[in-house]
Amino acid sequence: xxxxxxxxxxxxxxxxxxxxxxxxxxxxxxxxxxxxxxxxxxxxxxxxxxxxxxxxxxxxxxxxxxxxxxxxxxxxxxxxxxxxxxxxxxxxxxxxxxxxxxxxxxx
Amino acid sequence: xxxxxxxxxxxxxxxxxxxxxxxxxxxxxxxxxxxxxxxxxxxxxxxxxxxxxxxxxxxxxxxxxxxxxxxxxxxxxxxxxxxxxxxxxxxxxxxxxxxxxxxxxxxxxxxxxxxxxxxxx
Numbered sequence: 001x002x003x004x005x006x007x008x009x010x011x012x013x014x015x016x017x018x019x020x021x022x023x024x025x026x027x028x029x030x031x032x033x034x035x036x037x038x039x040x041x042x043x044x045x046x047x048x049x050x051x052x053x054x055x056x057x058x059x060x061x062x063x064x065x066x067x068x069x070x071x072x073x074x075x076x077x078x079x080x081x082x083x084x085x086x087x088x089x090x091x092x093x094x095x096x097x098x099x100x101x102x103x104x105x106x107x
Numbered sequence: 108x109x110x111x112x113x114x115x116x117x118x119x120x121x122x123x124x125x126x127x128x129x130x131x132x133x134x135x136x137x138x139x140x141x142x143x144x145x146x147x148x149x150x151x152x153x154x155x156x157x158x159x160x161x162x163x164x165x166x167x168x169x170x171x172x173x174x175x176x177x178x179x180x181x182x183x184x185x186x187x188x189x190x191x192x193x194x195x196x197x198x199x200x201x202x203x204x205x206x207x208x209x210x211x212x213x214x215x216x217x218x219x220x221x222x223x224x225x226x227x228x
Binding site for chain 2: 030033035037039044045046047050056088090092093094096097098099100101
């Protein structure tokens, strides 16, 4: 079974700063079969990125994803107040496991 | 507009049973795989179970295999999760999710608001 490690666990940043989140898999997830989800307190998760780098419908272009194989990242170019949330990665080729999440909090 | 509306959650005693439902609308339900994902209080996301589109092949996390059963009624646009022999560690918010295609690989492109299942005596 694929083990996912997201880092860091918590990222403390100020609005306007750049956020870079990492998601590393214990083995290849199969090319670019990786998704990112955002979850705000008290809300259901929502899809941000699929295929490692494709933004879901309605997702602002300050969100970008990259990577392939076993090493992926999510970048938020300039943090807006509504971006402070928990972010999960998930490979969806041969596994349905989620990463443990990275919390992006206001510094 | 895609909508997923879960129901059936509520307090249940250890060893008890519960059936969750998810009413889907806004898309051709029979053409997409569906899944249940849960989240224990203060914890991360855990995939629970999945079912393919019309073929109805089913898949389960090891933690629920043999106790939970996923099913769908394409004529009613409804997804179900029958949960038996519930344990305290099944306590979670259960989310109904729509797959991006009928079978693997697929990501979860829409999520319901979730239904809370506390398991406690």
